[in-house]
Amino acid sequence: xxxxxxxxxxxxxxxxxxxxxxxxxxxxxxxxxxxxxxxxxxxxxxxxxxxxxxxxxxxxxxxxxxxxxxxxxxxxxxxxxxxxxxxxxxxxxxxxxxxxxxxxxxxxxxxxxxxxxxxxxxxxxxxxxxxxxxxxxxxxxxxxxxxxxxxxxxxxxxxxxxxxxxxxxxxxxxxxxxxxxxxxxxxxxxxxxxxxxxxxxxxxxxxxxxxxxxxxxxxxxxxxxxxxxxxxxxxxxxxxxxxxxxxxxxxxxxxxxxxxxxxxxxxxxxxxxxxxxxxxxxxxxxxxxxxxxxxxxxxxxxxxxxxxxxxxxxxxxxxxxxxxxxxxxxxxxxxxxxxxxxxxxxxxxxxxxxxxxxxxxxxxxxxxxxxxxxxxxxxxxxxxxxxxxxxxx
Amino acid sequence: xxxxxxxxxxxxxxxxxxxxxxxxxxxxxxxxxxxxxxxxxxxxxxxxxxxxxxxxxxxxxxxxxxxxxxxxxxxxxxxxxxxxxxxxxxxxxxxxxxxxxxxxxxxxxxxxxxxxxxxxxxxxxxxxxxxxxxxxxxxxxxxxxxxxxxxxxxxxxxxxxxxxxxxxxxxxxxxxxxxxxxxxxxxxxxxxxxxxxxxxxxxxxxxxxxxxxxxxxxxxxxxxxxxxxxxxxxxxxxxxxxxxxxxxxxxxxxxxxxxxxxxxxxxxxxxxxxxxxxxxxxxxxxxxxxxxxxxxxxxxxxxxxxxxxxxxxxxxxxxxxxxxxxxxxxxxxxxx
Numbered sequence: 001x002x003x004x005x006x007x008x009x010x011x012x013x014x015x016x017x018x019x020x021x022x023x024x025x026x027x028x029x030x031x032x033x034x035x036x037x038x039x040x041x042x043x044x045x046x047x048x049x050x051x052x053x054x055x056x057x058x059x060x061x062x063x064x065x066x067x068x069x070x071x072x073x074x075x076x077x078x079x080x081x082x083x084x085x086x087x088x089x090x091x092x093x094x095x096x097x098x099x100x101x102x103x104x105x106x107x108x109x110x111x112x113x114x115x116x117x118x119x120x121x122x123x124x125x126x127x128x129x130x131x132x133x134x135x136x137x138x139x140x141x142x143x144x145x146x147x148x149x150x151x152x153x154x155x156x157x158x159x160x161x162x163x164x165x166x167x168x169x170x171x172x173x174x175x176x177x178x179x180x181x182x183x184x185x186x187x188x189x190x191x192x193x194x195x196x197x198x199x200x201x202x203x204x205x206x207x208x209x210x211x212x213x214x215x216x217x218x219x220x221x222x223x224x225x226x227x228x229x230x231x232x233x234x235x236x237x238x239x240x241x242x243x244x245x246x247x248x249x250x251x252x253x254x255x256x257x258x259x260x261x262x263x264x265x266x267x268x269x270x271x272x273x274x275x276x277x278x279x280x281x282x283x284x285x286x287x288x289x290x291x292x293x294x295x296x297x298x299x300x301x302x303x304x305x306x307x308x309x310x311x312x313x314x315x316x317x318x319x320x321x322x323x324x325x326x327x328x329x330x331x332x333x334x335x336x337x338x339x340x341x342x343x344x345x346x347x348x349x350x351x352x353x354x355x356x357x358x359x360x361x362x363x364x365x366x367x368x369x370x371x372x373x374x375x376x377x378x379x380x381x382x383x384x385x386x387x388x389x390x391x392x393x
Numbered sequence: 394x395x396x397x398x399x400x401x402x403x404x405x406x407x408x409x410x411x412x413x414x415x416x417x418x419x420x421x422x423x424x425x426x427x428x429x430x431x432x433x434x435x436x437x438x439x440x441x442x443x444x445x446x447x448x449x450x451x452x453x454x455x456x457x458x459x460x461x462x463x464x465x466x467x468x469x470x471x472x473x474x475x476x477x478x479x480x481x482x483x484x485x486x487x488x489x490x491x492x493x494x495x496x497x498x499x500x501x502x503x504x505x506x507x508x509x510x511x512x513x514x515x516x517x518x519x520x521x522x523x524x525x526x527x528x529x530x531x532x533x534x535x536x537x538x539x540x541x542x543x544x545x546x547x548x549x550x551x552x553x554x555x556x557x558x559x560x561x562x563x564x565x566x567x568x569x570x571x572x573x574x575x576x577x578x579x580x581x582x583x584x585x586x587x588x589x590x591x592x593x594x595x596x597x598x599x600x601x602x603x604x605x606x607x608x609x610x611x612x613x614x615x616x617x618x619x620x621x622x623x624x625x626x627x628x629x630x631x632x633x634x635x636x637x638x639x640x641x642x643x644x645x646x647x648x649x650x651x652x653x654x655x656x657x658x659x660x661x662x663x664x665x666x667x668x669x670x671x672x673x674x675x676x677x678x679x680x681x682x683x684x685x686x687x688x689x690x691x692x693x694x695x696x697x698x699x700x701x702x703x704x705x706x707x708x709x710x711x712x713x714x715x716x717x718x719x720x721x722x723x724x725x726x727x728x729x
Contacts (some may be wrong), residue, residue, distance in 0.1 A: 065658045069683035076686055090471065096686055159568050166655030166675075168683025191470035194683045195657075195690075202572050203655025203679070212539065217570045 005381050009163065009374040030058035031311045033318050037064075037071020037084035039206070040170060041106060041293055046082065047329045052321055059314055068170050069194065075100070075296055078305045081315045082297040086170020087194060087391040088273035089296065090343035094276025099303065101269040101353070103295045104344040105322055105378065107278075107336035109176050109226035109255035110289040111236040113214050116141065119235070124247040127182030127280070127288065133160060133221060134179065135186060141219060149240075151248070156219065163213040163222030167192035174291030175223045182288075202224040204295065223289075226250055227334035239288055242280040254287035255336045261286050263341035267371040269349025272298060292342070301355045311357040319350055442702065450696030454687055461696060467658040469680070469690040476693035478673070478700060480661040483576070485672040487663040488649065489642040490562070491578035496642075497635055498584045501588070504593035508600075509619055520594060529588035533650035539572075539578040543652070546579065547571035552668055567667040575666040577653035581645055585638040592637060596630035597623055629716045636712035643674075643704060650675040673701045 035045070042065035047059040064071075068085035075083035076097040090101060112130060114123065129145050132138045138145055142155040165172045173194045180187040190196050204210040210222040211232050229236050229250075238247035248254050262278035273294070280288040297319065298304060301312035323338070323346045330337040338346070422482020453461055457476055464477020503523065507516055551569030558565040567573075600623045608618035661671040677694050684691040 032600040067682035069685060073686050090685060092685055092688060109631065161568060161570055166650070166679045168680050169534060191468075191473060195469050195680050197466070197468045197470070197658045198656070198660065201656070202570075203657070204572075205650065205655075205679070209651075216544065220570070 005377060009378045013371060013374045013378075016238075019175045024306075030060070031314045032060040032062050033311075033315055034080045035061065035063045035082045035084060035295075036066055036074045036080045037296075038068045038107060038170065038293060039065040040068075040086050041065075041084050041335075043101050043227075043333050044106060044330060044335050047333060048322060048326050051326070051329065052318060056314075056317075059318065065288070066354075067168070069168060072097075072296065075298075078298075078303055081247040081301075081304055082295050082319070084293065084295050086291065086293050087173040088276050088292075088294060091159045091272075091274050094272070094274065097296075097298075099299045100296050101349045102271075102273045103269055103297065103319065103323070103349045104266070104292045104338065104342050105142070105295045105346070106293050106330060106338065107255055107259045107342075108171070108174065108291050108293055109250050109287055109336060110171055110178075110223050110291065111226055111229045112221065112239060113211065113224045113229050113234045113236045115214050115216075115218055115235070119153060119155075119220055121235040121237075122249065123153065123235075123237045124240070125237045127178070130237075130239070131179045131183035131186045134162060134164070134198075134201070135189065136162070155259065158219040161213075161217055161220040162201030163204055163210045163217075163220055164198050164201045165195075165206070165210055165223075165283050167205050169206075170194065170224055170291065170293065171207060171223065172196065174279065175289060176291045177277050181277070181280050226252075226255065226336075230334050241284060241286050241288055242282050243284055243386075246284055248285060248287045249288075250287045252331055252334070252336050254285055254341055255290045257283055258286035258288060259292065259336065260339035260341055263339060263345070266342070266345055269345055270352060290336075295322065297353065299352055299354065301353060305355070307355070309355050312353075316350060316353050319346075319353075323347060323350070401675040408410045421578065429597065432531070442580045443699075446695055446699040446702060450692050450699050452692035456689060457693075460695070462700070465659045467676075467695075469660075469684070476689070476696075478693075480663070481671050481673045481676050481697065482704075484653070484661055484663050484670040484673070485643055485701075488574060488578050488672055489639060490580035490586060491574070492642045492667075493639055495526065495579065495582035496589055496638060499582075500586050500589035500593055500634075500638070503590040503629070504597055505619065507590075507594045507621070508597035509615060513538065520591065523587045523591050523594075527591060531584060531645060531648045534580055534584050535651035538648060542580065543571035543576055546576050546622055551575065555667065563664065564666050566665040569667045572652060572654040572669060573667050574653060574663055576669045577649050577670070579656060580648055580652055581642050582646060584639050584645065588641060589634050589638040592634035593627075593631055596627045596634065599630075600626045629719045632715050632719060633712065636708060638716075639708055640705060643708065644701065646678050649728065650678045654696045655679055673697050673704070677701075683686060 019150045032240055042063070045061070045063045045065070049063060052059065052061060063084075066074075068083075068087060071083035072085055072089065072093055073079070074080045076093070084105065086108065089097070089100060094100070112125060116123070123146075125146070126149060129138065129149070132145065138161055140157060141160055142157045147153075149290035173192065176186075176190065176192040176196050179190070190199065200378060202213060204213045204222070207225045207228045211224050211234065213226065214220045214222045215232060215234060224234070224236075228234075238249045240246070241248045258281045259278050261283045264276075266276060267273060276281045276292070278290055278292055297315070301307050301315060307315075323343055327337045327343075431603050453476055458465065461475055462477075462482070463479050464475070465479050466475045466477045467480070468475045489693055507520060511519065547569055551571065551573075554565050555567075555569045559568045604622040604626060605618050608622040613621060649672055653671060653675055655675060656669040657676070661669070663670045680690070681694050684694055
């Protein structure tokens with residue numbers, strides 16, 4: 001009996017270091033880049049995962065689409081290589097995770113989708129009218145404020161049913177950003193945020209939830225990501241541009257035009273992004289409700305737990321791919337490709353990435369525990385049986 | 394710090410295993426420690442939950458004080474933060490209340506049929522189907538409610554009621570479109586019926602047949618036999634079944650979040666059946682993922698968790714008191 005236990009314990013002692021050696025030998029050849037955050041970029045991220053793996057077969061991308069806020073939390077805990085978010089880091093986030101670079105990675109457009117039986121896309125709405133609808137001041141579709149900009153359209157005498165996001169989201173952040181810019185009333189009474197105190201309306205979960213409410217409910221209106229309205233063939237409004245001279249249809253081009261017009265005012269990658277807003281930019285072809293989505297990454301990649309010098313190089317390579325070759329997949333998936341002026345900010349940011357501090361050889365906690373158990377049992381057994389080689393206890 | 398403890402424990406275990414022989418007193422000791430350990434685990438988990446919820450929400454109690462319970466403001470915009478949970482507490486109570494009002498009579502009806510009236514051949518398959526319904530995950534009920542059932546409720550229940558009573562009646566006011574307190578309550582009722590019904594059935598079946606036979610001997614009809622023999626005997630168990638259902642109704646998250654409409658702040662105060670509302674569980678599900686780390690918003694959501702925990706605790710305490718009271722009066726009746 002005791003010999004069996006001793007034998008097992010010795011075997012453990014021999015196997016454990018061999019196993020950990022084997023594990024480290026494996027990781028020196030292939031890497032898994034981890035990221036987490038925005039559900040909005042997930043389809044694009046997933047395409048990148050597949051396409052990047054075709055070129056670099058030893059690199060795996062593991063992206064968890066758990067929501068922007070949760071992704072930032074994981075980054076603050078230093079447990080992912082990068083986070084993807086629809087909203088920039090807030091001032092308090094920056095305090096939690098100092099030394100984070102913000103790299104714009106794609107652009108989102110937010111449409112005002114509606115369900116009016118018999119009326120096609122292209123209802124013309126101005127910013128203040130949208131604000132008043134979502135505040136509950138304009139309650140009926142045939143309100144003069146809506147009718148004024150839509151001569152020739154017979155608007156129904158029906159109550160407006162309002163749908164908004166119930167979960168915290170970057171889409172809400174961008175939409176309320178726009179409304180706060182365009183309507184002082186909205187700014188003082190509701191404000192801007194990932195979740196805001198909606199005065200009226202029904203909450204749906206995610207873009208899909210809001211899209212579902214609008215699609216299935218006549219006389220409903222809601223704000224939905226560009227990609228969702230195109231995929232679901234919904235009807236959506238043309239929104240008055242900042243110049244006030246035309247009503248712009250939301251398309252990949254008009255959203256990109258808005259972002260390009262804003263690029264002059266954007267900070268550097270290591271600057272303060274918490275106040276960044278690209279809504280309502282000048283230009284007759286700029287669709288006013290748009291937002292940047294970001295990748296957040298530590299400037300010193302060694303901050304992330306378990307990062308090695310070799311792996312950090314692969315992370316930088318991947319982020320370069322995102323900014324350049326990766327952009328070709330954007331428009332196919334109804335994402336807006338980055339204009340060159342915005343891409344430049346990301347390039348400058350990537351150039352700042354470093355890795356300081358040597359790689360720490362890892363001896364996993366589980367391996368340590370197994371080893372400890374083995375040693376303890378040897379001591380215990382030998383103490384009990386008096387088998388020699390350990391001092392008598 | 395932990396290592397000597399662990400290694401000491403491991404050494405001890407190994408020693409014991411070696412020493413252990415059939416019938417040795419060590420078996421008793423091990424049994425005792427294992428049982429005590431398991432019991433401690435329950436208490437430790439409860440204590441940990443309360444402690445964590447308490448410390449996690451301390452910030453919001455400091456900031457808001459009692460108005461976190463009584464206020465109806467819910468604003469997470471930076472610089473204007475203010476949190477009051479009253480609409481969600483009310484929403485939870487109203488939602489669970491309506492669901493119980495629908496579910497209890499139906500469940501008892503099902504249980505009565507199965508235990509008293511059903512032909513033997515039908516009893517087993519029917520009971521199995523009900524237990525199967527209890528095992529359907531709540532997200533399935535939620536999706537079914539959102540994509541299918543909602544439009545039936547809207548067209549067949551809400552629209553006619555609204556047309557008859559109109560906006561002047563309080564409880565049927567508002568444009569009906571299916572994502573509201575009524576839909577959420579009805580789907581919630583459908584979800585808790587299997588739980589209540591299957592437990593009630595077991596309890597009614599457990600009533601000794603001699604009781605029924607005695608009632609029939611006195612010339613009782615089926616209903617009279619049920620009322621005189623079965624009901625008094627199973628009262629406490631039936632209350633227990635309802636409480637289990639209520640517990641599920643109060644804590645149900647996924648399906649309710651999908652159906653209740655998710656209004657926030659004062660707009661979520663339940664005033665009409667056709668109005669979007671919000672429950673304690675659904676506001677946490679909605680806002681937790683995007684609440685920023687270490688902020689007041691997160692503390693408020695953890696505080697909501699604490700309120701929900703206390704509510705569940707209160708329900709259980711009340712249930713125990715009720716059962717105890719019923720059992721007492723029941724004993725009295727038997728003695729008399």
